[in-house]
Amino acid sequence: MRIGLIDVDSRLPNLALMKISSYYKINGCTVEFVQTGKKYDMIYASTIFTRSKSDCLKLIDYYGDLIEIGGTGWDINKRLPDEIDAVNPDYDLYTADMIAPRINGISTKQRKIEKATEIVNAGIGFTSRGCIRNCPFCFVPIKEGKFRNVAEIKDLINPRSNVLILHDNNITADPYCIDKLHEIKDRRLIVDINQGCDVRLMTDEIAQALSEVKHLRSLHYAWDLMGFEEQVLSGISTLSKYIKNYRHMCFMLVGFNTTFEEDFYRFKKLDELGIRPYVMRYNEKHDDVRLNHFARWVNSFIHKAVPDFEDYEPWKKVKDSYNSQLSMFEGVR
Numbered sequence: 622m623r624i625g626l627i628d629v630d631s632r633l634p635n636l637a638l639m640k641i642s643s644y645y646k647i648n649g650c651t652v653e654f655v656q657t658g659k660k661y662d663m664i665y666a667s668t669i670f671t672r673s674k675s676d677c678l679k680l681i682d683y684y685g686d687l688i689e690i691g692g693t694g695w696d697i698n699k700r701l702p703d704e705i706d707a708v709n710p711d712y713d714l715y716t717a718d719m720i721a722p723r724i725n726g727i728s729t730k731q732r733k734i735e736k737a738t739e740i741v742n743a744g745i746g747f748t749s750r751g752c753i754r755n756c757p758f759c760f761v762p763i764k765e766g767k768f769r770n771v772a773e774i775k776d777l778i779n780p781r782s783n784v785l786i787l788h789d790n791n792i793t794a795d796p797y798c799i800d801k802l803h804e805i806k807d808r809r810l811i812v813d814i815n816q817g818c819d820v821r822l823m824t825d826e827i828a829q830a831l832s833e834v835k836h837l838r839s840l841h842y843a844w845d846l847m848g849f850e851e852q853v854l855s856g857i858s859t860l861s862k863y864i865k866n867y868r869h870m871c872f873m874l875v876g877f878n879t880t881f882e883e884d885f886y887r888f889k890k891l892d893e894l895g896i897r898p899y900v901m902r903y904n905e906k907h908d909d910v911r912l913n914h915f916a917r918w919v920n921s922f923i924h925k926a927v928p929d930f931e932d933y934e935p936w937k938k939v940k941d942s943y944n945s946q947l948s949m950f951e952g953v954r
């Protein structure tokens with residue numbers, strides 16, 4: 622049997638496709654990413670982002686019954702069958718050349734290849750699924766259910782490297798959080814806690830254990846809703862005792878239920894603390910022009926060169942054109 626795979630939009634190697642690949646290879650099938658002109662007995666596609674739904678519909682139009690689509694961007698209730706979920710991912714599926722073009726930022730081609738090589742050689746997976754919380758904007762509680770442990774750190778190591786990309790949704794809520802961090806340290810792994818940590822649950826013990834492991838990139842967490850200001854700032858203050866603020870990154874959800882003033886307030890607060898803020902638009906929606914400019918101004922560090930958002934040229938142009946349209950209307954009246 623020949624199995625075709627399509628990775629619609631993942632930025633990192635797609636764990637579900639890697640497991641599907643392993644499963645079918647174990648069962649004697651040929652597995653590869655779909656190539657034009659080749660025939661397949663079955664095709665699996667995976668999508669992370671809901672904005673890719675129209676691409677998925679085109680795939681269904683083209684492949685009909687031959688294709689099965691999964692992933693958060695397609696159907697949050699769909700899960701891998703247990704027998705597929707149980708196998709180790711196929712670490713031979715992706716190459717650095719496939720991942721490099723998906724790395725955002727202004728690095729050189731060479732640097733992107735180096736980063737991509739690090740990523741494809743890394744161990745990748747979950748030691749826990751689900752979450753203890755029920756944030757109204759998040760798909761995890763619906764998709765994964767209650768928090769539970771599913772694997773150990775040792776199960777996720779890729780013998781090719783000491784880098785581990787951990788997809789756990791809420792590592793700080795894990796009763797074994799400190800044990801896992803100690804294991805990461807003892808095994809001399811370099812970890813990317815990919816989904817961030819829940820800074821509201823930060824304790825001195827967790828912060829110290831986090832500070833003792835090597836991180837692949839900055840340690841990140843989120844401040845999504847205004848109601849959590851006190852808990853978030855208190856968690857940051859605990860974490861800051863052990864890890865300097867310039868090594869933190871804080872995601873700020875915008876366009877969900879906060880006003881622009883509240884978005885700006887969070888940005889200011891984090892910036893004053895020396896923490897890198899990163900604006901995340903709810904559901905990747907790009908229909909609010911001011912938020913789009915705000916996200917670019919914050920995320921691309923333009924605020925360092927142009928400290929007043931109102932002076933940021935692309936946003937100024939939008940305002941000027943709006944004001945001139947307004948004055949034309951006033952002239953008509």
Ligand code: SF4
Pocket residue numbers: 752753754755756759760761762790791819
């Ligand atoms: S803590 Fe994070 S993973 Fe858990 S429900 Fe909230 S946003 Fe989702």
